Amino acid sequence: MVRMTTKNTTGTGDGAGNSEGDTAHGVDASMPDWERRFRAPRVSLPEWAEDAPDRSLFISNTTGTFELYAWDRASGGRRQVTDRPNGTTDGTLSPDGEWIWWFSDTDGDEFGVWLRQPFAGGPDEPVAPDLAPSYPAGLALGRDGTAVIGRSTDEDGSTLHLVRSGSAPVEIYRHPESAGVGDLSHDGTLLVVEHTEHGDAMHSSLRVLRPDGTPVAELDDSEGGTRELGLSVLGFAPVDGDSRMLVGHQRRGRWEPMIWDPLSGESTELAIDLPGDVSAEWYPDGSALLVVHSHQARSEMWRYDLGTAELSRVPTPDGTVAGATARPDGTVEYLWSSAALPPRVRSTAGSVVLEAPGLRAPESVPVEDAWVPGPGGTIHALVQKPAGDGPFPTVFEVHGGPTAHDHDAFAAQPAAWVDHGYAVVRVNYRGSTGYGRAWTDALKHRIGLIELEDVAAVREWAVASGLADPERLVLTGASWGGYLTLLGLGTQPESWTVGLAGVPVADYVTAYHDEMEALKSLDRTLLGGTPEEVPERYTASSPLSYVDRVRAPVYISAGVNDPRCPIRQVENYVERLSERGHPHEVYRYDAGHGSLVVEERIKQLRLEIEFASRHLGR
Structure with a gap:
């Protein structure tokens, strides 16, 4: 369950900058390294307007809050586009580069409306005043000014609306199950929708429509009616009159690209012989694909020539490419980092494309790979450790998603724990992406419990190998990781010394009834039905069911406006801890599913480190 997904938030990295003598939003060289990693100015991979490639949009935390910035590459001018107390990261450019569209919610609740602002600056204006606020479900902008806005509400389910200047929005799609805008063809004559009308929200199907809602074609990778194979939209060909679409599929047990023409019905699976999951996007002239290949928590880039089927390596250092884009001149820009080295926006031309002024983030230690036998197959874990010999106090930081994975990329939070003398272990448990479809899909109906079986296997390895001190083990995570933390403290009470849960699912039944419709x-x-239809599964997978078994002190942080892991279900869990007189602390903050304010992020981690140190006697 992707409980923390907002467009462009994953590409900001954990550090960027220039000379060590500069400062930005209060950063100076005397601060502890772990705080400087958070405060160091950073930038996302710039998005560029398709028909005006010198106009770009990026995210930066230069002011201390993540906001959108416009960049005119021709003049070098940059300006801040948005300025809100809780930050802004969801935005895009119109194809002509004249407008910046951005999503305006309230204090991180993800419920709002689209606004737009001239690229050169000016007042914001609503793009569809007749549409009530909603959760966003995709956006596509056409060259003629047409927009297709995807919306999701508890009352209406998923809807898509065609918006043209001077006209009222027209609803062109509606369904109670989750669906969203995929892409609009280059000439604006075709629209693709990713939908889950079949009821399997983990495996989408594709429907192509005319802009008036008339159906054109359907692509549904069902397998004997079980709908166990998913599809994803990677984009229409960037050429007028070309109806081909790049599609991600799972027909061979992993994500791979293929080309589908919804008008002719022809599809071509591409013979890209690379291990792991493979994604791709078009080069601007449509003659080749930029392939990003993720394998064993690291990534590479390749160019695939569609005419010759030739695959050639695009050189990058070892680590992770968090985003990449092919430019009209044939170069590739990409955001790269490793666990040891902070991210930078680079170009295959050999230059650093974009940096924010100020201190660069201090480096950290590299990750080591651990391959551990587990109940469902070999588990891949990433390990960082401080100087010296173990056993160390060890933090098991479990990732969110669950359909995501930890990778060899720079991250301020695990680096901070290492600075404080802890080893950090991150487990790509069953449910994680990057290891094939079977691994990702393995958690169904026993969610939480399956992931924790893998965490337990890695814990046993870490203790037996001499890495981890069994008396000083911290289980922590945010979002789905926070859920696994609370569930692990209750189902494995003798395994953990301290638990730190951020924006967690704590009471699964209440969470279901209060969360956004898409979730x-x-x-x-994931569970095979509603709490009323399969109550035993919700009970078995809910941390609240095991709260009376918890032994470790518990720290919980929660956003009061969180639509993904709502606050009421957290309060239910906390009340049960209080009734027991169990040692715990709760930090509630005025935001949604996490914070875009740098000082708030630092405060939360400082509180967690202090809580852990106090209960571990450090």
Whole structure:
């Protein structure tokens, strides 16, 4: 369940900058390294307007809050586009580069409307005043000024609306299950929708429509009616009159690209012989694909020539490419980092494309790979450790998603724990992406419990190998990781010394009833129905069911406006801890599913480190 996904938030990295003598939003060289990693100015991979490639949009935390910035490459001018107390990261450019569209919610609740602002600056204006606020479900902008806006509400389910200047929005799609805008063809004559009308929110199907809602074609990779194979939209060909679409599929047990023409019905699976999951995007002239290949928590880039089927390596250092884009001149820009080295926006031309002024983030230690036998197959874990010999106090930081994975990329939080003398272990448990479809899909119906079996296997390895001190083990995570933390403290009470849960699912039944509709759909897929239909599964997978077994002191942080892991279900869990008189602390903050304010992020981690140190006697 992707409980923390907002467009462009994953590409900001954990550090960028120039000379060590500069400062930005209060950063100076006397601060502890772990705080400087958070405060160091950073930038995302710039998005560029398709028909005006010198106009770009990026995210930066230069002011201390993540906001959108416009960049005119021709003049070198940059300006801040948005300025809100809780930050802004969801935005895009119109194809002509004249407008910046951005999503305006309230204090991180993800419920709002689209606004637009001239690229050169000016007042914001609503793009569809007649549309009530909603959760966003995709956006596509056409060259003629047409927009297709995807919306999701508890009352209406998923809807798509065609918006043209001077006209009222026209609803062109509606369904109670989760769906969203995929892409609009280059000439604006075709629209693709990713939908889960079949009821499996983990595996989408594709429907192509005319802009008036008339159906054109359907692509549904069902397998004997079980709908266990998913599809994803990677984009229409960037050429007028070309109806081909790049599609991600799972027909061979992993994500791979293929080309599908919805008008002719022809599809071509591409013979890209690389291990792991493979994604791709078009080069601007449509003659080749930029392939990003993720394998064993690291990534590479390749160019695939569609005419010759030749695959050639695009050189990058060892680590992770968090985003990449091919430019009209044939170069590739990409955001790269490793666990040891902070991210930078680089170009295959050999230059650093974009940096924010100020201190660069201090480096950290590299990750080591651990391959551990587990109940469902070999588990891949990433390990960082401080100087000296173990056993160390050890933090098991479990990732969110669950359909995501930890990778060899720079991250301020695990680096901070290492600075404080802890080893950090991150487990790509069953449910994680990057290891094939079977690994990702393995958690169904026993969610939480399956992931924790893998965490337990890695814990046993870490203790037996001499890495981890069994008396000083911290289980922590945010979002789905926070859920696994609370569930692990209750189902494995003798294994953990301290638990730190950020924005968690704590009471699964209440969470289901209070969360946004798209997540209800995903929960029905993961658990096989609603709490009323399969109550035993919700009970078995809910941390609240095991709260009386918890032994470790518990720290919980929660956003009061969180639509993904709502606050009421957290309070239910906390009340049960209080009734027991169990040692715990709760930090509630005025935001949604996490914070875009740098000082707030630092405060939360400082509180967690202090809580852990106090209870571990450090």
